[in-house]
Amino acid sequence: MSDNKRSPLYYEAPTELRRGLAALARGFEPRERAPGRFEWLGGLKLAAASLVTIAAVIVTRSASVPSAEDRVTQEVVASHVRSLMVSSHLTDVPSSERHTVKPWFNGKLDFSPSVADLSAHGFALLGGRLDYLGERPVAALVYQRREHKINLLTWPSSETADAKPKLVSRQGYSVFHWIRAGMNYWAVSDLNAEELRQFSELVLAY
The missing domain is CATH 1.20.5 (Single alpha-helices involved in coiled-coils or other helix-helix interfaces)
Structure with a gap:
């Protein structure tokens, strides 16, 4: 202003x-x-x-994410189920003679599977076949207990230490896995777990 x-x-x-x-x-x-x-x-x-x-x-x-053992377990069960389908086959060499089944694998695998004769214990040998788990060829030995089929799959193990039979269950099937002398063994069946354990221990002791 x-x-x-x-x-x-x-x-x-x-x-x-x-x-x-x-x-x-x-x-x-x-x-x-x-x-x-x-x-x-x-x-x-x-x-x-x-x-x-x-x-x-x-x-x-x-x-x-399933572990490696879980994936193998699932593949073992799938192999067993496939072998029982009508469109598939249970054995490539049908025989109850271990001396017929064992040499059949010669030239088909890079190992010689042990074939146990357990007929005296109520587990009849039905034969064997060549199978695949993942991309690995394996030996599948087939046994029968009453009306129950048992698939015993075996192949070399990356583990050197022996492992006792361990039970797991998948989709209603009992599965036993063990390692002996550098070999994997997987037994799978709809047989009750106790009898499948008996079978596994007989194979282990053979």
Whole structure:
């Protein structure tokens, strides 16, 4: 306002007062508020929940991936089921004579399977066939207990230590796996587990 138009009541505040009022006004300017205690706790809880979720996903994915032994078990059961289908075949060499079955594998495999005669114990030898697990050719020996067929699959093991028969169940079938003298043995049947265990122990002791 020009000096000519100023009111007689107009009074210009001293410089010191103006500076003080300006400083006071700046003190009331909005500032960014620091997070409170409860907000920090909320953030930590959210981070913890995220970590738990990620861990659960990792565990679930790991659990859904079958182990090598689980995959072989499933292949053994699938081989047994295939052999019982009408469109397939149970034996390539049908015979109850171990001296007929054993030499039949010569030239077909890079190993010679042991063929046990367990007829005196109620497990009749029906014959053998060439089968495949994955891309590996294996020997399949077929036995019978009453009306129950037993497939005994064998091939060289990468493990050097012997392992006693271990039972697993898949799709209603009993499966025993053991290792002896560098060879894998897998016995599978719908026979009850106790009798299949007896069969496995007889093969192991043969």
